[in-house]
Amino acid sequence: xxxxxxxxxxxxxxxxxxxxxxxxxxxxxxxxxxxxxxxxxxxxxxxxxxxxxxxxxxxxxxxxxxxxxxxxxxxxxxxxxxxxxxxxxxxxxxxxxxxxxxxxxxxxxxxxxxxxxxxxxxxxxxxxxxxxxxxxxxxxxxxxxxxxxxxxxxxxxxxxxxxxxxxxxxxxxxxxxxxxxxxxxxxxxxxxxxxxxxxxxxxxxxxxxxxxxxxxxxxxxxxxxxxxxxxxxxxxxxxxxxxxxxxxxxxxxxxxxxxxxxxxxxxxxxxxxxxxxxxxx
Amino acid sequence: xxxxxxxxxxxxxxxxxxxxxxxxxxxxxxxxxxxxxxxxxxxxxxxxxxxxxxxxxxxxxxxxxxxxxxxxxxxxxxxxxxxxxxxxxxxxxxxxxxxxxxxxxxxxxxxxxxxxxxxxxxxxxxxxxxxxxxxxxxxxxxxxxxxxxxxxxxxxxxxxxxxxxxxxxxxxxxxxxxxxxxxxxxxxxxxxxxxxxxxxxxxxxxxxxxxxxxxxxxxxxxxxxxxxxxxxxxxxxxxxxxxxxxxxxxxxxxxxxxxxxxxxxxxxxxxxxxxxxxxxxxxxxxxx
Numbered sequence: 001x002x003x004x005x006x007x008x009x010x011x012x013x014x015x016x017x018x019x020x021x022x023x024x025x026x027x028x029x030x031x032x033x034x035x036x037x038x039x040x041x042x043x044x045x046x047x048x049x050x051x052x053x054x055x056x057x058x059x060x061x062x063x064x065x066x067x068x069x070x071x072x073x074x075x076x077x078x079x080x081x082x083x084x085x086x087x088x089x090x091x092x093x094x095x096x097x098x099x100x101x102x103x104x105x106x107x108x109x110x111x112x113x114x115x116x117x118x119x120x121x122x123x124x125x126x127x128x129x130x131x132x133x134x135x136x137x138x139x140x141x142x143x144x145x146x147x148x149x150x151x152x153x154x155x156x157x158x159x160x161x162x163x164x165x166x167x168x169x170x171x172x173x174x175x176x177x178x179x180x181x182x183x184x185x186x187x188x189x190x191x192x193x194x195x196x197x198x199x200x201x202x203x204x205x206x207x208x209x210x211x212x213x214x215x216x217x218x219x220x221x222x223x224x225x226x227x228x229x230x231x232x233x234x235x236x237x238x239x240x241x242x243x244x245x246x247x248x249x250x251x252x253x254x255x256x257x258x259x260x261x262x263x264x265x266x267x268x269x270x271x272x273x274x275x276x277x278x279x280x281x
Numbered sequence: 282x283x284x285x286x287x288x289x290x291x292x293x294x295x296x297x298x299x300x301x302x303x304x305x306x307x308x309x310x311x312x313x314x315x316x317x318x319x320x321x322x323x324x325x326x327x328x329x330x331x332x333x334x335x336x337x338x339x340x341x342x343x344x345x346x347x348x349x350x351x352x353x354x355x356x357x358x359x360x361x362x363x364x365x366x367x368x369x370x371x372x373x374x375x376x377x378x379x380x381x382x383x384x385x386x387x388x389x390x391x392x393x394x395x396x397x398x399x400x401x402x403x404x405x406x407x408x409x410x411x412x413x414x415x416x417x418x419x420x421x422x423x424x425x426x427x428x429x430x431x432x433x434x435x436x437x438x439x440x441x442x443x444x445x446x447x448x449x450x451x452x453x454x455x456x457x458x459x460x461x462x463x464x465x466x467x468x469x470x471x472x473x474x475x476x477x478x479x480x481x482x483x484x485x486x487x488x489x490x491x492x493x494x495x496x497x498x499x500x501x502x503x504x505x506x507x508x509x510x511x512x513x514x515x516x517x518x519x520x521x522x523x524x525x526x527x528x529x530x531x532x533x534x535x536x537x538x539x540x541x542x543x544x545x546x547x548x549x550x551x552x553x554x555x556x557x558x559x560x561x562x563x564x565x566x567x568x569x
Binding site: 082087088092094099101227230235239 | 361362363364367372399492496498510528532536539543544
């Protein structure tokens with residue numbers, strides 16, 4: 001047991017570059033597999049959380065844009081959503097990585113007044129930025145389509161009452177349209193969040209290199225499966241971690257769902273559950 | 282392919298390009314598009330079969346079968362499909378070889394798992410070492426196909442069990458009132474009526490399946506992704522057709538291929554859905 005604590009301190013943060021450098025090669029223990037795969041989960045969580053957080057806002061913009069009467073706004077939003085929803089994420093990763101590689105290796109400075117940050121284009125070929133951008137665009141497109149559908153489904157009575165109260169412009173959107181849109185979209189959006197979290201496992205199988213063997217959970221799992229030639233241990237471990245975190249996502253999203261629906265009488269509140277026969281992706 | 286292609290170094294421009302895109306390797310690249318189509322046309326019915334079995338099992342009266350069915354349908358929501366794509370082919374391969382070893386080489390007493398090795402006797406190898414290359418290809422493809430069938434079967438099972446639950450209860454009660462047996466109700470009432478409820482989910486699933494086909498690459502199949510990487514990479518002067526890094530172009534072509542495939546599918550599915558909702562007591566049915 002104490003050796004497992006040792007393993008934890010050696011490999012617990014291995015995926016982000018702390019601790020023991022060499023991965024276990026021979027006599028791989030169950031503890032090592034658990035710890036290292038868990039360490040890889042840090043990356044899956046990083047990608048999912050950032051892409052979802054940023055994507056949420058961009059998706060709202062895309063939905064509003066697609067809903068716009070001006071084709072100047074709606075056409076680019078439609079095209080964006082079509083491209084990212086119509087092609088496989090796996091190919092998007094490859095395509096983006098190969099484009100980023102072709103970019104000249106330049107850097108430019110951003111003057112923040114108190115601090116000058118050098119942004120380098122070679123960061124785009126690293127997974128932490130390049131893959132994050134692809135995931136961000138991808139989830140924005142899917143969530144944008146979900147929000148667009150919900151926006152179209154906002155009951156006209158809600159809009160009329162907003163007018164009756166004299167709400168206009170930003171206020172009408174923020175107080176009436178947006179909350180209703182979110183409420184309608186929330187079950188599908190929960191589904192999208194889970195799909196998106198699961199899609200983070202693709203990253204290190206595309207062009208993006210796992211530099212110094214700093215990879216995600218499935219990267220280490222396939223490493224172990226290769227080394228021990230026994231898939232029956234590492235893949236169930238990955239499965240265990242993902243089931244646990246998926247349940248966490250569902251719990252979190254149902255809390256938000258409750259808050260979104262708290263004005264409704266209790267018998268009209270819908271519990272958040274998967275749309276079994278309407279998986280949207 | 283063309284007669285002027287004998288010396289590619291001597292030609293330029295469109296002539297060079299016409300020779301370049303008709304090399305033997307490019308022909309394999311074009312063939313791999315057919316592999317994708319073949320996978321789609323085989324995986325869809327297989328997934329439906331798996332899904333149907335899963336959905337039926339999850340409604341079974343026997344507790345063990347029911348929990349097996351429910352577990353199968355539930356697991357796909359918690360675990361990423363990529364895990365299954367990596368796990369199933371190698372697990373199946375080892376399971377087959379293990380069984381064949383037990384049957385064919387029962388005289389061998391050494392354990393199969395020796396440290397980090399998985400050792401079976403030569404006669405139990407799949408495919409046999411003496412088998413031709415095409416046998417290996419077919420075997421690999423079949424394992425990949427089973428993985429797709431299993432994963433998408435779980436998705437389809439969710440859709441179908443949702444659709445079965447959506448069939449109005451009075452319809453079933455009517456069957457009972459007429460003295461139908463459980464299996465008659467299942468075959469004559471539940472199954473015919475569930476399709477309209479299943480259609481949106483199944484269309485969606487078809488789109489997901491299309492977008493999952495490049496994952497064949499992870500299963501070690503020489504598919505379009507493999508060839509795009511292979512052909513697009515930098516070719517130096519030692520090759521017949523030297524060129525810089527063209528992978529972005531090749532993957533651009535794949536993007537266009539998939540975009541047209543999904544666009545076409547979507548328009549066909551929209552037509553089917555409009556056709557099926559004619560006369561139904563839904564908003565879409567009344568609109569027409």
